[in-house]
Each structure stands twice: as structure tokens, then as C-alpha cells.
Amino acid sequence: MICAAMLGGMLLVQAAALPEMGALNAKSAALYAANGQELYSYNADEQLQPASVTKIMTMLLTMEALERGEVTLDTMITGSEYACSMGGTQVWLEPGEQMSLNDMLKAIAVGSANDCAVAVAEHLAGTEAAFVERMNQRAAELGCTNTQFINANGLDGMGQKTLTSAHDLALISCELLKHPKILEYTGIWMDSIRGGKFSLANTNKMLKSYPGLTGLKTGYISEAGFCISASAERDGLSLVAVVMAAPTKETRMADASALLNYGFANFTVYTPPADLLQPVPVQLGNADSVQPVLQDSQSFVVEKEKASQLETHLELPDTLQAPVEAGQQIGELTVSSGGETLLTLPITAAEAVEMTTIPDLLLEFLGKLAGGSPA
Structure with missing residues (x-):
């Protein structure tokens, strides 16, 4: 030999040797290196609602379909009656309206468009239900043990709700970061679609306040509270901070910043x-x-x-x-x-x-x- x-x-960190993180406001949180190493966790296996952070899985399956050549960024996506009926944050798709996948991704990543998330899901799998099956299968493949998706956008369903955990969202986020093209969308601060007629402003305000932030996705519905999966990179170290069920936008941002600060202060990349x-x-x-x-x-x-x-x-x-x-x-x-x-x-x-x-x-x-x- x-x-x-x-x-x-x-790969595994002995937390006892590290400084204390300090109190967080959220119910659950996790800090991961982008390569999948868990660096810190707090109630990270508790099942909670992710709200629109659900869309990281929708974006992951989209990026994988792009990589396989099943679609291109120029592929035109048609809004169905069902997709256009979504509530919450949306770009007000009209039934029969067509938009390129490039613009759909902008709307999903930047504007958190529920209607576009469903339209893309239907295009990729035929129906949203079939797409949700793929979401849950992919989650299982990634080792997610507390996740059950019910739709492509994170809204509550009829008597149903998406459940996941900070640990599982971190795993999905790390997998999404294997497709660096997505950062060209999640890192957009402001843009537009429909030939400049409809403006988009990123729901992730940390893009302007946290140095090195690259994405990924925020989420909020009243029952879920304020959630985020935030990715950032400094000096070659890429991190993912997941915060679930924070009481306010401000505490969500404070917790995500604290997690990332902890990571950058205590860890480094070794090759x-x-x-x-x-x-x-x-x-x-x-x-x-x-x-x-x-x-x-x-x-x-x-x-x-x-x-x-x-x-x-x-x-x-x-x-x-x-x-x-x-x-x-x-x-x-x-x-x-x-x-x-x-x-x-x-x-x-x-x-x-x-x-x-x-x-x-x-x-x-x-x-x-x-x-x-x-x-």
C-alpha cells in the first residue's frame, strides 16, 4: 500500500472547539459550506414551512433540465389557466401568454413569481403534479428526510402545506450551487421582463447589505414566517445560511448575516x-x-x-x-x-x-x- x-x-467539524454562535431569532437555522459540509445547526431537522424558498428546488430541476438539453433559455413557456390563477407574488401571467425560460427564471429568482414557477413546472413535466413528484424524488436522492413538497412555489394547498427543514434546504441549496449559472439570476438586484414593460426587484435585500452575497431565495407566508436560503462567497469560501420561521424581515436578515459572519470568521478552504x-x-x-x-x-x-x-x-x-x-x-x-x-x-x-x-x-x-x- x-x-x-x-x-x-x-468534513465533520467539532463544534465544541469553536466560539459560540450566539442567540438566533429564528426557530431553525443551518450553516453549510457549498460543498455540503455542515458547519453549524440549530433545530435544523425541525419540519417547518419554507414558503417561497421552495423555489430553490424548482430552480434546481430547471437547471438540471437545461444541462440535459431538454430546454434552452430561449425556450418559450406558455402560461396555462391554472398557472395564471396563482395568488401571492406574481407577474400576472395571462392565459396563453408566452415568455422565454430566461425571463421565467428572472421572474422566479428575482420576483419570486408563483405563476411562473408553476408554468415552468408544467412545461418541464407536463403537469405540476408530475413536477412535484420529481421534486420529492430529487429531495430523497439528496438525502432530505424531512421534506414533502406539494407544489412548485411554496404556497399553501387545499388542506396541505409544504414541509421541510433547514438541513434539507441547505442540501438542496448546495446542489443548486453546482449550477453557477443560477447565480446570474439570484444575484440580480433589479431587472425587467416583457421587453422592459414589467420591472422586477429582488426580494433578497441582503444583496445590497451583505458583502459577497450571491443569492439564493427568500420566502414568506404568515404561517411560515420569514425564511431565507442565503449564499455568499469570500476568499474562495462559499457558504449557505438557511433561516426558517424568523419573526420579521429584519431578524431574518440579522440571523442570516450572523450565520455567514460566523462561517467566514471561523473557517477557511483547504485544497x-x-x-x-x-x-x-x-x-x-x-x-x-x-x-x-x-x-x-x-x-x-x-x-x-x-x-x-x-x-x-x-x-x-x-x-x-x-x-x-x-x-x-x-x-x-x-x-x-x-x-x-x-x-x-x-x-x-x-x-x-x-x-x-x-x-x-x-x-x-x-x-x-x-x-x-x-x-
Whole structure:
């Protein structure tokens, strides 16, 4: 086995070693690094209503559809009678009115348009109900255990309501941030649609008050209180702060700011050296070696005070035997501090290596004979 000790990163943070956060006003809150590391939580598994923060899942499924090529930003979306009947915040879509997906995304991300959220859901899945099935399936795939969506916009339904948790919203937000294009919408302060005839102003006022804020989404209905999933980046550290059921707009902003301040004050990004993971030789393969990669992330968030005191132990085999599958675990990286293991991270194969066939071996043998024969 190849073993190496060096400075490294950790995925789980020992909160006891960190300063106290201080009291929050909201019922529930969570602070995550954008790579999915939980940095702080407060009642983060309590089921609460997210209001329009629901739309982060609507935007995630939209961005994934864009990535798959199912739609483009120029795709025209038609407002149905049902979509146009939504209450709350809206852009007053008319039945039969068409708007590009680009403008629909603006309306959803900036103006929190309930009608546009439903129109996009219907276009992507045929019906909003079918889209909601996709929302709940995607939430389950992301490890959300306290989430049940009932629609694409977060409004109350007939005797139903969307329920989720700060933990789950953070997971969905981190997944959305894997599509950086969305920040071109969530970071808009003011814009317009319908050829400039309808103005949009972002409901996320932290864009103007918090340095480094990039998005993502606010929400409010009376039963849910004031909610937000706020993303921000400074010095390469990207964070997500989720606040649920704050009593006022002001306390929502204060709590989100406190969470982000806590993150930027106490954590930093650590990226392992590029030469940490060297190719591993493969025997009897159609390639001589395979490149190992860290399964979950190429960088980690660590406590600033521990960033120079961590030890990692790298375990990889000296050789591998073909075939090797792409994504196959071939080793692991263990991170420790003071003799205590903080993290074991899988190392996987970046690409597949097929087994060399007998005809290939024969051709290789004949090639070596020909190359080694006298002139």
C-alpha cells in the first residue's frame, strides 16, 4: 500500500472547539459550506414551512433540465389557466401568454413569481403534479428526510402545506450551487421582463447589505414566517445560511448575516496539493494506469485554527487489476487531529480501464518482437 502523511481537510467539524454562535431569532437555522459540509445547526431537522424558498428546488430541476438539453433559455413557456390563477407574488401571467425560460427564471429568482414557477413546472413535466413528484424524488436522492413538497412555489394547498427543514434546504441549496449559472439570476438586484414593460426587484435585500452575497431565495407566508436560503462567497469560501420561521424581515436578515459572519470568521478552504493523488498502475488493462480522485470534493472547509495542524493518511494499492470501473472505490483518505479520526473520504477511479483481450496481448507481443528484431 502507498501511504502518505500530510496536511489535509476535514468534513465533520467539532463544534465544541469553536466560539459560540450566539442567540438566533429564528426557530431553525443551518450553516453549510457549498460543498455540503455542515458547519453549524440549530433545530435544523425541525419540519417547518419554507414558503417561497421552495423555489430553490424548482430552480434546481430547471437547471438540471437545461444541462440535459431538454430546454434552452430561449425556450418559450406558455402560461396555462391554472398557472395564471396563482395568488401571492406574481407577474400576472395571462392565459396563453408566452415568455422565454430566461425571463421565467428572472421572474422566479428575482420576483419570486408563483405563476411562473408553476408554468415552468408544467412545461418541464407536463403537469405540476408530475413536477412535484420529481421534486420529492430529487429531495430523497439528496438525502432530505424531512421534506414533502406539494407544489412548485411554496404556497399553501387545499388542506396541505409544504414541509421541510433547514438541513434539507441547505442540501438542496448546495446542489443548486453546482449550477453557477443560477447565480446570474439570484444575484440580480433589479431587472425587467416583457421587453422592459414589467420591472422586477429582488426580494433578497441582503444583496445590497451583505458583502459577497450571491443569492439564493427568500420566502414568506404568515404561517411560515420569514425564511431565507442565503449564499455568499469570500476568499474562495462559499457558504449557505438557511433561516426558517424568523419573526420579521429584519431578524431574518440579522440571523442570516450572523450565520455567514460566523462561517467566514471561523473557517477557511483547504485544497490538497495537486500531486497528492498520483496515477495507480493497472495490470492487464487497456490503459497503463488510472487516476484516483476524491469522491466528494477536491477541496474542504476546515477550522482556521486547525488548518495547519491536520494530518491525513492516504491509502492506495500499489497496483490494480483490470477491469476497473469509473467511480469504483480504490482507496481512502483519512483525516485526523490529535489521534482522533475526523473523516474518512473515499478515493475512486476517475475513468474505466477495460481488461486487455487475448488478441490485444498478442498484437502487443508481436509489436515488441518486431520492434526488437535486428535491422
